[in-house]
Amino acid sequence: MSEVKIPAALRTEFGKGAARRIRRADQVPAVIYGHGAEPKHVSVPGHELLLALRTANVLISLEIDGKSELVIPKAVQRDPIKGFLEHVDLLSVKRGEKVNVEIPVTAEGELAPGGNLLEHVLAALPVEAEATHIPEGVTVSVEGLEAGASVLAKDIALPKGTTLAVDGDAVVIQVVAAQAEEAPEEGEEEAEGAAEEAPADEAPADEA
Missing domain, CATH: 2.40.240.10 (Ribosomal Protein L25; Chain P)
Known part of the structure; x- marks a missing residue:
């Protein structure tokens, strides 16, 4: 840097x-x-x-x-x-001194088909690095990951001289299943059907 x-x-x-x-x-x-x-x-x-x-x-x-x-x-x-x-x-x-910082995490790649969502549990990764050689960030591949998959801190490759400052089993990124649209309840369906079938109001006889 x-x-x-x-x-x-x-x-x-x-x-x-x-x-x-x-x-x-x-x-x-x-x-x-x-x-x-x-x-x-x-x-x-x-x-x-x-x-x-x-x-x-x-x-x-x-x-x-x-x-x-x-x-x-x-x-x-x-x-x-x-x-x-x-x-x-x-x-x-000071030069040579180790410091604790947080570095940005960027995801790259396409998830498996299905419209699932990518959630950044940790937007930044806590690490320890030499003050004059702090990484600008790390990139994580999510190519082909399916719902329920996750990337742990220990799964991320760090630059030489940089170590984790967080539990290795901490979840950094996870894939969340896409939520299906909620079907209307039975009562709502019946009400909608009744509204469609109801005839138009007839004009009063004295106005005919």
Whole structure:
């Protein structure tokens, strides 16, 4: 995984008012945690950070006061309506260090005929990997799987140096049988038949 270099600035103002001012300047308030150090409050260019976060578990090299600090995103808060970044928690990492992260799981292939449905029980797979070699994701083949079949965590091939951080018997993907349309109840059928057979109302004799 390549590193994304982004400049950052230490910040000393906190609270909602300060956060709004930072965002108005096209910056995103962020906090860096990790290695037992005191949390470090920074502001990061919003556009550059937004582009970087398109990659899951992206490795970011923050340039702060002439020094570089490696971080990965841990929690991202977005505006629920407009979707812009409101706040980001970052985890400080070191080269060679192992970290626990979740990587996306993508299914490929066609299920067996029958209109069955594919359910992602785990949309992301918990793994342990070297901080500078976190996989962008894993792909699982579901080709030909029938209803009732499932893919377990231990069935997924992981890149070298990456291990599971979840029980190997955990279900990641399963195939659910398609539900047949419910037949109308007997009472409903009788009512529909009676409505079809009922003759049209005759006009009153005095109006003929």
